[in-house]
Amino acid sequence: MSVRVVARIRPLLKHEISSDTIVHTDSTSGESSGKSVPRPNVVRIPNPRNGAESFAFQFNSVYDQSCTQQDIFDSEVAPTVKHLFSGYDVTLFAYGVTGTGKTHTMRGGKSLAERGVIPRLLSSIYRRCRKIEKDSEGATELHVAMSYYEIYNDRVYDLFQSPDKRTAAGLPIRDNGGKTIVCGLTERPCTTLKEFEKLYDEANINRSTSATKLNAHSSRSHAILCVKLTQTTGDRTLVSTASAIDLAGSEDNRRTDNNKERMVESGSINKSLFVLAQCVEAISKKQSRIPYRESKMTRILSLGQNDGLTVMFLNLAPVRSYHLDTLSSLNFANRTKKIEVNEIENEPMFRTTNTKATHSLPGPSINRQPLRPLAVTRDFNAQIPSHHAQPEPKPDKPPRTFSVYTDKNKPSARPLAASSQRKNSPYKRPLNDSSSNLSTRPIKSIRSNLPRSSKPSEMQLSKASIEQMVGRLVEEKLAERTLAENNMTAAAVPLPDEIQRRLDVLEARVTEREDSEGLQYLLMARQHAARGEDPSALRMYQLALPFFPGNHKLLRKIEGVKGRLRAKNEVGRLPGARVVSAPSPSKGSYHMPGQNQSSKPHEASHDQDDDFYPDAEGGNDDSYDLADELPLKKPRRKPVTANTKLKLSVFNDADSTQPPTPRTARLLDVINSRDVGQIRALKGVGAKRAESIVNALCEMDDEDRLGSIHDLGELGALKGVGGKMVEKMRVGMELEGF
Numbered sequence: 001m002s003v004r005v006v007a008r009i010r011p012l013l014k015h016e017i018s019s020d021t022i023v024h025t026d027s028t029s030g031e032s033s034g035k036s037v038p039r040p041n042v043v044r045i046p047n048p049r050n051g052a053e054s055f056a057f058q059f060n061s062v063y064d065q066s067c068t069q070q071d072i073f074d075s076e077v078a079p080t081v082k083h084l085f086s087g088y089d090v091t092l093f094a095y096g097v098t099g100t101g102k103t104h105t106m107r108g109g110k111s112l113a114e115r116g117v118i119p120r121l122l123s124s125i126y127r128r129c130r131k132i133e134k135d136s137e138g139a140t141e142l143h144v145a146m147s148y149y150e151i152y153n154d155r156v157y158d159l160f161q162s163p164d165k166r167t168a169a170g171l172p173i174r175d176n177g178g179k180t181i182v183c184g185l186t187e188r189p190c191t192t193l194k195e196f197e198k199l200y201d202e203a204n205i206n207r208s209t210s211a212t213k214l215n216a217h218s219s220r221s222h223a224i225l226c227v228k229l230t231q232t233t234g235d236r237t238l239v240s241t242a243s244a245i246d247l248a249g250s251e252d253n254r255r256t257d258n259n260k261e262r263m264v265e266s267g268s269i270n271k272s273l274f275v276l277a278q279c280v281e282a283i284s285k286k287q288s289r290i291p292y293r294e295s296k297m298t299r300i301l302s303l304g305q306n307d308g309l310t311v312m313f314l315n316l317a318p319v320r321s322y323h324l325d326t327l328s329s330l331n332f333a334n335r336t337k338k339i340e341v342n343e344i345e346n347e348p349m350f351r352t353t354n355t356k357a358t359h360s361l362p363g364p365s366i367n368r369q370p371l372r373p374l375a376v377t378r379d380f381n382a383q384i385p386s387h388h389a390q391p392e393p394k395p396d397k398p399p400r401t402f403s404v405y406t407d408k409n410k411p412s413a414r415p416l417a418a419s420s421q422r423k424n425s426p427y428k429r430p431l432n433d434s435s436s437n438l439s440t441r442p443i444k445s446i447r448s449n450l451p452r453s454s455k456p457s458e459m460q461l462s463k464a465s466i467e468q469m470v471g472r473l474v475e476e477k478l479a480e481r482t483l484a485e486n487n488m489t490a491a492a493v494p495l496p497d498e499i500q501r502r503l504d505v506l507e508a509r510v511t512e513r514e515d516s517e518g519l520q521y522l523l524m525a526r527q528h529a530a531r532g533e534d535p536s537a538l539r540m541y542q543l544a545l546p547f548f549p550g551n552h553k554l555l556r557k558i559e560g561v562k563g564r565l566r567a568k569n570e571v572g573r574l575p576g577a578r579v580v581s582a583p584s585p586s587k588g589s590y591h592m593p594g595q596n597q598s599s600k601p602h603e604a605s606h607d608q609d610d611d612f613y614p615d616a617e618g619g620n621d622d623s624y625d626l627a628d629e630l631p632l633k634k635p636r637r638k639p640v641t642a643n644t645k646l647k648l649s650v651f652n653d654a655d656s657t658q659p660p661t662p663r664t665a666r667l668l669d670v671i672n673s674r675d676v677g678q679i680r681a682l683k684g685v686g687a688k689r690a691e692s693i694v695n696a697l698c699e700m701d702d703e704d705r706l707g708s709i710h711d712l713g714e715l716g717a718l719k720g721v722g723g724k725m726v727e728k729m730r731v732g733m734e735l736e737g738f
């Protein structure tokens, strides 16, 4: 089961105008809901570099500006409620840039029509509780309890505690049997919707919100609401949890005008969202290490690790001012939809003295399964029979057009081992089913290998069925082994020793100064740069900037990465997006752009990087270390050799705060002339390189401004140039008399 991703485009706000609308819905023909107008499932957005093209992102459902709170709840959340009552955990979370409507979707407004997903979910839960109590004539007792907390600046705070009573360090989190738990959290019983609403409203007052330029009531924290449902019938207790998470929105601080406090919050929000994106990317790339532990939010959300059902609301603003942010969110969601979560029903607990019972662990302590990307599991599941389908609707009800958690476009795709743990149907094991007695229930591992038709009470194993079971076990083991091997080969490519050594040194320094969040950003930036992941490296460098304002090397670093990205024209290669040409007789159909936004691990980028930023104080490339940019310790001084003198002269010039020397100015003029003839006449530049420099300059053009190179730093960062070539060009100019 993959994460269900639902995109919602919010309406225009007062200050936004309809001519700025650039995000639209569409539908693919195969996704018809059976009605004459197919349900939209595609978000369409123009390519920022070429208005004649647009990107199309396909999700499970897409809702346009006219969608109401009721529509979202009825189609996306209501169908999960019955699963919650059948023992599955349900996770709903909202993701999007600041001001795109996450809180509106999750919490909503006060009026009945404006109520968001959370109050509607609770209302539905209570309604179902009453019905079960009534139908069972009191034999089944149901209890609802809630806990509610926020992650603010990477610290966890109980929202039932007012801010003045909080400890600065917040609540600790621990791993407990594979599940992340928050220690010391208050759990409040709430027996009616009214009680819930009162507690929820009170707790929301304690949530950290502030006015920012982009949202008058911006959430400055990730808020996590957990609703625990306990159903008891006789000695059988079934516990399941619905988690509703309103993530804080990412912010582009060039647009926010945030003050220092807001910047720190923003840095923390962006960092955790960045780690979340890294986790999603690592999962989709089948990497063996998923960086969950790098932020509390990702540890707690454990996307895909939490067995059960997961729905992500992708909130989008429709207007141009959010263009790049929207693309980035779409790109993230596109990867998220490939994450597979194990659909494992929580086991009921029994009040019994049978020792076996203690082995049949209740749901919350079932170890989480490692995530598997959908693609990996697909091969093993071609023959999975139809027992994975959702429960058949009862005959007296009309069939639902909504099919929860099945990806219609994909063949049945579920890992055999995981899927075999799933119960056949909630209807197969009614609460009062006498076969639920533990003494007759095989333990899970045995049950999972039984033919699906076998009920414990019907266990009459023939020789043939034993052979079938053995064959199946062997197949599963082989599938597991192949999976493990695939994961091994897909593991991150090891970095060269020297780069790894530098990263280790830097990591050691950062660990010594754990208080320095900026250093951590730098470390992550460095790691991404070393792996050739320039977009991620840029994001991290930018997050580090507020901690080291005006640091020249850092600024140059950012410009360098930007230059490389421009040269690579990253935006035009968003993964998963289909580029659609504007309708024209000559252009037409969809085509897939490059598969991956982040480039492959590449030495070139790193070499270029280091080539270009040697330790200006001290000398050669080997002494360069990112930490040298920071006021951690005095830079090492080395004797200045003829070679380093040459480099120093280049890099002194590269300081963009100084006016360029006549020679540099002349060099930059030649480059910015975009005249291939003049550029190829520079020392060390051939015809091909001259052309690629001109191309790179063209890539930097904005709608209203020609891209140009302002200093040697930017020149060296151009694709295929690098520090050594800049040196050569300058030496050549020297010979010409500049």
Ligand SMILES: Nc1ncnc2c1ncn2[C@@H]1O[C@H](COP(=O)(O)OP(=O)(O)OP(=O)(O)O)[C@@H](O)[C@H]1O
Residues within 6 Å of the ligand: 009, 010, 011, 013, 096, 097, 098, 099, 100, 101, 102, 103, 104, 105, 215, 217, 218, 219, 220, 247, 248, 249, 250, 315
């Ligand atoms: N579907 C919608 N219908 C009407 N108004 C909406 C809708 N979605 C969002 N809005 C309005 O847009 C504004 C921003 O929404 P909201 O506060 O929910 O954004 P957010 O994504 O939670 O932002 P942040 O991350 O900063 O907390 C609010 O004024 C909200 O009322």
